[in-house]
Amino acid sequence: xxxxxxxxxxxxxxxxxxxxxxxxxxxxxxxxxxxxxxxxxxxxxxxxxxxxxxxxxxxxxxxxxxxxxxxxxxxxxxxxxxxxxxxxxxxxxxxxxxxxxxxxxxxxxxxxxxxxxxxxxxxxxxxxxxxxxxxxxxxxxxxxxxxxxxxxxxxxxxxxxxxxxxxxxxxxxxxxxxxxxxxxxxxxxxxxxxxxxxxxxxxxxxxxxxxxxxxxxxxxxxxxxxxxxxxxxxxxxxxxxxxxxxxxxxxxxxxxxxxxxxxxxxxxxxxxxxxxxxxxxxxxxxxxxxxxxxxxxxxxxxxxxxxxxxxxxxxxxxxxxxxxxxxxxxxxxxxxxxxxxxxxxxxxxxxxxxxxxxxxxxxxxxxxxxxxxxxxxxxxxxxxxxxxxxxxxxxxxxxxxxxxxxxxxxxxxxxxxxxxxxxxxxxxxxxxxxxxxxxxxxxxxxxxxxxxxxxxxxxxxxxxxxxxxxxxxxxxxxxxxxxxxxxxxxxxxxxxxxxxxxxxxxxxxxxxxxxxxxxxxxxxxxxxxxxxxxxxxxxxxxxxxxxxxxxxxxxxxxxxxxxxxxxxxxxxxxxxxxxxxxxxxxxxxxxxxxxxxxxxxxxxxxxxxxxxxxxxxxxxxxxxxxxxxxxxxxxxxxxxxxxxxxxxxxxxxxxxxxxxxxxxxx
Numbered sequence: 014x015x016x017x018x019x020x021x022x023x024x025x026x027x028x029x030x031x032x033x034x035x036x037x038x039x040x041x042x043x044x045x046x047x048x049x050x051x052x053x054x055x056x057x058x059x060x061x062x063x064x065x066x067x068x069x070x071x072x073x074x075x076x077x078x079x080x081x082x083x084x085x086x087x088x089x090x091x092x093x094x095x096x097x098x099x100x101x102x103x104x105x106x107x108x109x110x111x112x113x114x115x116x117x118x119x120x121x122x123x124x125x126x127x128x129x130x131x132x133x134x135x136x137x138x139x140x141x142x143x144x145x146x147x148x149x150x151x152x153x154x155x156x157x158x159x160x161x162x163x164x165x166x167x168x169x170x171x172x173x174x175x176x177x178x179x180x181x182x183x184x185x186x187x188x189x190x191x192x193x194x195x196x197x198x199x200x201x202x203x204x205x206x207x208x209x210x211x212x213x214x215x216x217x218x219x220x221x222x223x224x225x226x227x228x229x230x231x232x233x234x235x236x237x238x239x240x241x242x243x244x245x246x247x248x249x250x251x252x253x254x255x256x257x258x259x260x261x262x263x264x265x266x267x268x269x270x271x272x273x274x275x276x277x278x279x280x281x282x283x284x285x286x287x288x289x290x291x292x293x294x295x296x297x298x299x300x301x302x303x304x305x306x307x308x309x310x311x312x313x314x315x316x317x318x319x320x321x322x323x324x325x326x327x328x329x330x331x332x333x334x335x336x337x338x339x340x341x342x343x344x345x346x347x348x349x350x351x352x353x354x355x356x357x358x359x360x361x362x363x364x365x366x367x368x369x370x371x372x373x374x375x376x377x378x379x380x381x382x383x384x385x386x387x388x389x390x391x392x393x394x395x396x397x398x399x400x401x402x403x404x405x406x407x408x409x410x411x412x413x414x415x416x417x418x419x420x421x422x423x424x425x426x427x428x429x430x431x432x433x434x435x436x437x438x439x440x441x442x443x444x445x446x447x448x449x450x451x452x453x454x455x456x457x458x459x460x461x462x463x464x465x466x467x468x469x470x471x472x473x474x475x476x477x478x479x480x481x482x483x484x485x486x487x488x489x490x491x492x493x494x495x496x497x498x499x500x501x502x503x504x505x506x507x508x509x510x511x512x513x514x515x516x517x518x519x520x521x522x523x524x525x526x527x528x529x530x531x532x533x534x535x536x537x538x539x540x541x542x543x544x545x546x547x548x549x550x551x552x553x554x555x556x557x558x559x560x561x562x563x564x565x566x567x568x569x570x571x572x573x574x575x576x577x578x579x580x581x582x583x584x585x586x587x588x589x590x591x592x593x594x595x596x597x598x599x600x601x602x603x604x605x606x607x608x609x610x611x612x613x614x615x616x617x618x619x620x621x622x623x624x625x626x627x628x629x630x631x632x633x634x635x636x637x638x639x640x641x642x643x644x645x646x647x648x649x650x651x652x653x654x655x656x657x658x659x660x661x662x663x664x665x666x667x668x669x670x671x672x673x674x675x676x677x678x679x
Contacts, residue, residue: 020068021067053662063649067647070646072646078147081115082112082151083150084120085120086101086119087101087130087154088122089599090124090599096176098176100176104174110625112628122135129598130155130159133163133164149170151170151172152171153173155173157606172617172631174620175605175607176620178621179622180608183209183270183602185207185208185603186272187270193278196282197247201244201247201255204241206240220235221241221243222259223256227254230246247277251279252522254274256273257273258271266604269577270601272577274578284309284507285313286353286354287313288304292357294387294484296385352507353381354385355384356484358384359390360394361394366399373400375476379476384405385483390450404473404474405478405480406454406471406478406479407453409450415462421441421460422441422461423437424458426456426457426537428564428565429564429565430470430518433459433468436498436501437564442494442497444483445488447483448482455469456470467483468482479510518536521533521545522588523588525579525590529573532557532559532581534559534568534583541561542567543583547581
């Protein structure tokens with residue numbers, strides 16, 4: 014209970030003031046003049062005014078309110094490191110057990126999309142629902158990686174329960190630029206910095222290794238705390254997985270941010286393709302249109318209109334054409350081409366054997382060759398019997414040219430190969446001629462009548478070669494019943510020859526989106542390739558099975574945490590995946606620390622030392638109450654008080670009219 018005094022006058026206060034002036038002023042003057050009965054009149058007037066003010070004693074009935082402890086639990090991304098969440102759960106359970114009569118208001122610091130861990134917004138929102146006179150203390154269960162200023166109510170105890178044993182250390186490798194595109198065959202300049210958190214070792218050095226598609230390409234020493242740069246080669250077109258890793262800091266809390274990765278798409282300015290037609294034919298125009306329609310191709314085309322020894326009954330000036338630049342094409346400039354295509358070409362004196370040998374060396378040293386052959390392939394002057402035969406993936410059979418209607422068919426192996434897999438379910442328009450041959454190496458992707466090879470692709474030395482054993486690809490460009498995937502087949506064949514990663518027959522790729530890791534395995538094998546081994550950003554490993562989705566295609570999808578660089582291995586294949594981190598600042602410094610809360614906190618407790626803290630010492634009791642009732646008691650009861658006023662008036666009258674022998678104020 015509590016009580017206090019109030020006045021509840023029956024007249025307005027201005028009226029009471031006027032009455033007081035009118036009545037008390039003569040009484041005070043009488044006192045000054047020492048008139049008889051002046052004091053009694055003053056007392057009567059004062060008591061009358063007191064009655065008019067109606068003084069009352071208010072007695073309140075109250076009930077005690079519980080003290081409230083606000084507990085903020087950090088659920089940001091960095092709390093997933095190690096046993097931090099387990100420590101936080103254990104500490105929260107201990108606070109609940111020791112709460113007693115204290116009311117616990119539990120709020121969370123949610124994971125943010127950017128800006129690190131912001132404590133103040135969560136604190137402000139939680140405080141808006143708590144009466145200030147009940148708030149006995151604020152407790153934050155966190156790793157201490159708080160961004161921005163922390164604003165706290167005054168004179169309220171603030172305790173930080175830190176999810177570690179003591180101050181921790183962490184090494185961070187930060188890429189300062191990660192471009193999405195680069196020119197294949199050129200170098201990329203990448204800027205980076207190595208930062209050690211919790212360690213005063215600025216000026217020391219660490220080893221940083223950069224890899225492309227899992228193969229190390231550059232290893233360098235980087236000074237801690239200083240921006241460095243490295244030049245990385247972009248080795249091929251298509252996706253290039255660039256990964257970087259730094260040697261760990263002894264004793265650091267996590268390896269997640271010791272590595273970084275990004276996807277770089279290698280692009281060609283333009284692919285330089287050399288097309289040489291042995292003689293004019295119906296397919297020549299189709300080849301030109303198909304190659305010219307690809308914006309990534311820069312085509313150089315020559316057609317050999319006559320052989321060197323062919324007699325022409327005309328003056329040279331009347332038949333003068335652009336001289337065929339044999340030496341430039343096949344000796345000095347052959348390395349400038351990404352792909353050489355021979356269309357209906359034979360070895361009948363068109364090129365000296367030494368130049369054909371140059372093409373062979375070009376392929377063996379990493380070049381690409383595609384040959385489309387017709388009846389000339391079965392002749393004695395066939396390319397198969399020239400120095401170029403060493404890199405052709407097929408040899409002619411005595412049956413020679415086969416002329417009959419047939420529909421090219423995707424083989425079982427072709428249904429698993431990325432070049433021809435899209436056509437496996439299609440009924441292809443017919444052709445009418447092909448060359449009988451036997452594959453000498455490589456993979457048969459298309460077949461003709463009698464299961465004879467029609468399209469053969471092969472890895473040859475360091476390069477690649479392919480042969481199309483028919484000169485009727487052009488039929489698929491005529492439309493109508495002859496319509497076929499000529500452009501699609503040619504493009505996929507050309508880009509496979511140029512080693513586009515998406516068309517590799519044996520490949521392993523992975524990507525992360527929405528915290529899910531998706532793994533794709535492409536293989537020519539008809540059997541299950543095997544489980545993949547996943548290496549998480551923290552170094553832990555696990556096995557994961559793949560599920561078949563189509564011939565030669567196996568996939569897996571799983572939720573992953575924490576975000577970072579994941580390494581995926583299956584047999585000899587290795588790839589990496591990294592997801593876009595929703596809050597990069599959260600992963601820059603993973604070391605638990607008290608530095609960010611030291612100035613604001615009343616108490617700092619390391620949960621690694623005190624895993625089950627008691628709530629009592631963290632609070633300042635408030636003893637808050639709530640009024641549930643009130644009653645008023647009049648301090649001047651009307652009847653007795655009026656009787657006293659009347660008595661004072663009578664006393665004053667008697668003194669004024671009484672004996673004059675003794676002068677008195679009464």
